[in-house]
Amino acid sequence: MATTDIAGIEPVMGLALIGAIGVGAQWLAWRLRLPAIVIMLVAGIIAGPVTGLLDPRAVLGDLMGPLVALAVAVILFEGGLSLDLHRLGDARAGVRRLVLIGAPLGWLMSALVLVFVAGLSWETAAVFGGIMIVTGPTVIAPLLRQARLARRPAQLLQWEAIVNDPIGALAAVLAFEVVLVLRAGHDAAGAAGLVVIGIMSAALLGYLGGRVIAYSFRRGLVPEYMKVPVLFVSLLAVFASADHLLHEAGLLAVTVMGLVIANADLPSYTELRRFKEQATVMLVSGVFILLAAGLDMEQVRALDWRAGAFVLATILVARPLTVLVSLLRSGLPMRERLFIALTGPRGVVLVAVAGLFGQRLAEAGVVDGARIGPLAFVLVLSTVVLHGFTLAPLARAMGLAGKEAPGLLIVGGSRFTTGLAETLHKAEASVLITDPNHARLIRPRAAGIPTFYGDILSEAAEDRVELMAFGSLLAATSNDAYNTLVATDLAPEIGRDAVWQVARHKDDRPRHSLPTQLGGRPFGAGRTLDAFEELIEEGWHFRLTRLTEEYPLEVWRLKRPDAIPVLRIGPKGELRFVRDDEKLRAEPGDRLIALLPPGALDEAAAARAEPEQPHPAAPLP
Template identity: 40%
Template structure:
């Protein structure tokens, strides 16, 4: 057991972030890796037990982390995004949540053997599919926009509702079974919920107004937001337990729909904080479980309850609630299956376990075991199945990593055509119909619109594309595009053309701090590349084999040819860049822009071979 709290914090951080890296490296569900790592560090090997070691600080740390995660998730709930999905989403978070509560309570009573009181509390709790688990799964699965948005909206909105339902069920139980019947307690609970929502709205509007009017300097904006989030959560939670989650959700949605530029700028920073919190908190929760809790999970009643929740309760509530909507059968099947539970379920279950035990409900002692059984089972089952099932149902965007090109031109069209021939998804985006005309006439997929516009994210699905090439004639615009999309694509997957030699542009100092990696080689500017295409240069694909090695290829290639990219057998694209040395291997395809003289010589050689051996025709 690690005695030092400082060492424990270090170990939790390493295990959490390390789990995320392992999941990314080996394409595994991150939540599953974190759960296993936490179990190994806690009940299995006994290295640490954060709940015991942190003492009174444990629950506040978890609660504040959940509040920040939920707020960050709700910042993505822009009502523009839900266009055309309003009816299904509304039904799922209302009718679907209610059905899930009732059916879950029935399953908990008749299968898990819990009393009606505890069953209704746990039934309300288990409707949650929060952002701590659903958002990492969506990043992993690359779903099509419709099902992805439905699952995201449900997860973030239902998260506080589930906690409130559990509180509401407990208040009802106390009201019915209490010796001092007090109807005002229920009324107070509803007032507290309304107060929480209003507090979130006021905090959101207040922060937004301060940012828009310049009352907060840029360097203080992130600290102010986090401070207000914690204050909003704490005030509401002190009034009535668990209403704080409702308050921060309302605050996040308010800010998201005010469309303040500074909030959008900070969103990616908060996403990083949220990812760090998810990693560490999940490890803390699983490491705090006891061996007794793990043993109780394998109880036949617990197993039966979990299976019923997975295969009956969730699908039934989704199919009934979405009856008559425009959701396809495939979308209903996917949404009806994917419902992983996470941090909120574990934390709230821990709270109610002690409260119900103090109130005399002895069967509440197995509440944590049942909760963890459902959390771990759903995380594993849905984490490993979402990719496979979405592909089977035709709802996945999974495929070779695609290329998004900003800027229409003869060169853009040429390289896009080659990528398309190599079965690589490609799209050219430009705000000018004229610059897109060549791509459209060639049949290349295109998007007419400003790629930096706020509307682009609603009309252009960027899920299939892992690489972005900024290939306009304006160097400063290319740098701006690359800098804007760093959070979405990552700096290593962003490329821009080499700087032009036009007089008046002095961006040499700028390009080293912002923008993407320089494509191909220094000097291969927009003008040069398009001149090459206009002068008859040809895009040439060459297979590297054991007989024709990369070394021989480099020896034979024309000195004026330009190496563009390497296509790996896995589908990965490796663009040539002056910043990274690329090397092709056996099985790769190398694409180059070759002078017409070299291409003419190659054609002449083929004709000569055919004259000598007519069978080669």
Template identity: 45%
Template sequence: MDHLAIVIACVGLIGIGAQWIAWRTGLPAIALMLVAGLVAGPITGMIRPAEDFGHLLEPAVSLAVAVILFEGGLSLNLRELRHAEGAVHRLVLIGVPVGWVLGALACYYVAGLVWPVAILFAGILVVTGPTVVLPLLRQSSIAARPRAILKWEAIVNDPIGALCAVVTYEILRQAGSGATVWQGTVSLLIAAAVAGLIGYGVARALGWALPRGHVPEYLKAPVMLVAVIGTFVGSNAIQQETGLLAVTVMGIALANMNLASLRDFLAFKENMTIILVSGVFVLLSASLDLAVLRQFEWRFGLFLAALLFVVRPATVFVSLAFSRIPWRERLFIGWIAPRGIVAVAISGLFALRLDELGYGDGGTLVALSFAVVAATIVAHGFSIGTAARLLGITAPGGNGLLVVGATRWSLGLARALRSLGVGVTVADTSWQRLAPAREEAIPSYHGEILAEATEEGLDLQQFGVLAATTENEAYNALVCNEFAPELGRDNVYQLGDAAGDDPRRLPAALRGRTMFRSGLGVEDVAAREEAGWTFAALAVDDPATYAATVDALPDDGGPLLLLRRNGSLRFFSHASDPTPVAGETVLVYAPRDRLNGPSWQVIEPAEIPRSHQEVSA
């Protein structure tokens, strides 16, 4: 038991450590987890999953995959399908059969598998998988439509690929027992329909119970998790491998019921999914036997090339033919198709079953499936950003600033950042307050930033930092708390003093980071605007000279934000005091008469003709 506890701790450290290194370096997390698992498993022998976990390994991996698919289903809002232009339906209804047929041909003629095994393995390969696609999308700046298409395809096709393999296996088994193929296929389709109904029924039951107070707040997340596990196991009891379909349907159904209770569960399920993805991926890669790799033949390399450069692109081009998806996005989607946990887990499961049926090629599925996973992860993980840039489908910015609240001061901030080449958008519920932004061609968004419809009218991926500057401090705090999980607590800021003993002040834990070291509030900056304060940029050449220059400014203003060389923004606040280096730019807010000298670039209001006005959203 002590050894098993050490193994579990090592798996967690390796998986989360790989995720952290990926965050720090920008490398694909899935590639690092794959390498880490190989080093910890077959290379060093530190982790031997089959020996350490025994019979618990397969059910543990299956339950983890079920929770991952449920979490993916919870992120599938049907409104996203509007961005997909019907591509998801085509990739499911047309792409799965076409990919299955082309994959079977490649398995038989290129990899040399016998027809039954080739057909089964090709069914598994129609999946892309959220365990690998979602981390790639999280680390990449991809335009909204191809991002939505890849995410939906990965989550929806995952259980479909498992069902394709089950259908093939059951047909082979039924043929060996004398039953007709038609009987086996019909029974599987009925079981799949029942699984979908089970998942939808459980979702409806939760959707009825949670809002009515039948489950206390502290039990909502545990009840949801137990419901997922129970749905998965119950559906599998009816027909093996239909549990993945049931939990996927359950997640999608819950995601589209507009339940306020789900908001309390989202952070929990996201954290759990990251842990499960890390752990399961490390375990599966550590399970690979080096002796199995010796079965890898030269023709398997040709098969991988055919899969990457023929099967996947042809599947996407046929599926999206005559659609409204631009050809650049079709090329991108046709290239990005990494395989992950489900492909490996199902291949390992059916390899044993095929051997029992007398098909000798079943043993090669393990080596071939890991080769497919490794090849697609490396090829797509390291090329997704480059491919998106070459095809011109990257999301705009990623380091931009979203300013919530159109005031005289915030519009001056937006004007200053625009002059420095920083992408900035001003959002407000008042069309009249946004008029100056439109007159100066500053991108604006007219609407409630907290509304669900905002995601459809405003691409939030372009922003790395948020500044809430409305006249209502409590509303600013609410906006910061809403966007903190997505942007990060260190990237949401608001006006107002976070210090002091005034009981009417909001606690610092409920607010965003305070802008300015002195914590100027809304009334403070309004008074300084009337007094003639303005924004100015200071290019940092020598940190010592910069410090002396800034120290001469008033204590209640001074440095506001730092523009780093990589384009990212960092505000000066009571909790954060970034240190500029040569080549970076500091934006300050100070009286105009204190900004004399050649070092300062004072930002003046731009005079833009009305013919050049830009009205957004």
């Protein structure tokens, strides 16, 4: 007979429930366009303390702590994989300052707030203040994805969160060891030496682990289908070994390991990172549900007004002062410094590590050590809710985020793409044309269209092109293979359903057709770029038309029987290319961009019949 937990749920069912609630909360947040972290916290609290449906400790028992620790290790490793030094660019100086100056200064400021505002002892404040250095990569990543933040402040926040996470945990370890030494009267120098040796050993383990993985993958010593399993096993081995030497040092080891692999220029690095990102989404969901469902509401109710004052002082005083002092004379614009100073969400690592050290302090005889856990959760909950709802509006207000209705990134300069870009510009949609051939950008530049000269897949493009400003991509160069490469490579960044590609030559023949997972979505009823260019040369022109109740799609079709619909713009600015002329669906409020044959209507008739005027394609040179 299957054993059940306190809530009457079998362990297997409990694990399934944790996964379903976590992933379901993320999906619901996506549908409602709300911060995913907030939805997950609310869902976990409802499933745990409110309804009693889920009791994580009863489901997992003694395994809960190790499982959360391993999940945090994987999350930090994935974060380390995103720390490519080649892509840091002009954010390098700011990141260095936030780590070298911000970490110790943040430790000091947090300890002062804990003592003079929260009313904790210096022993507890020293330990908890070290933990408060962390800003939570588990929270930062979803928030940055939702806010569509500009590249440099996004890099600064991401690097600070990932690098300072293990530093904060190790600072807590160091402070805790000092507290034990002072209370027991042991040799302080010897204890400090053991901590330093543990930290150096963990860093060395992470470095060697990363180098071994990079060497074996580059030399072909591991087959492709085994690379992810080997990476996972190596990650767990490095984490466990470092953690055995010094508790919480495993977090440093896996971060260093990810950093080494990220900068090893591995051919399979992109695939590894994307798989780890998907695993991280699952782990973040599960960990947040576990921690929220396992919250002890009695401890939270025991908090007094000092807890609220502590949260306010941390958000409005400690964090801003730390960042502004760290970035003083860094060359960053003041608006970016202010934005980073006002952004400091805490996440899983803070709650997990704080709960562990709070228990250990209490066991060591520090009376107020038990207050660390509830204070940590209140801080995480407050910052997650605050930044979850204010980060995107604040970024837009300060000019550091993309538009609500992002536009179109066009790869390939031509008469067709220039005319389409001009029409989109008239529709107030952002558009950028990129091309590695300088001559093909002459026409769009003459038309006033923003351009980027270079390969969209290059590192220069990663530094200079803000992909977050574009919600759709059109690959429309004269090279079918390059179009397919661009669409396939950028699809995970932009979204596969928003990446489009002009039809390939001979794509209807079996020996030339490609699998559906390669390339972008087709449009234009199978017309190639050459076919569109021929229409432009014959005098066809783009026209933007707004559909209304009085002028619906059916009427437009009657008045425009020869028109070729190219793009539909939704009421909120969303862009959808028309795949099949005959299957076009559009509602009142939508706008259509179509190609009309020469002489379709004279100007007077056009002015009377439709609400918007024809927009000619770019003139021939």
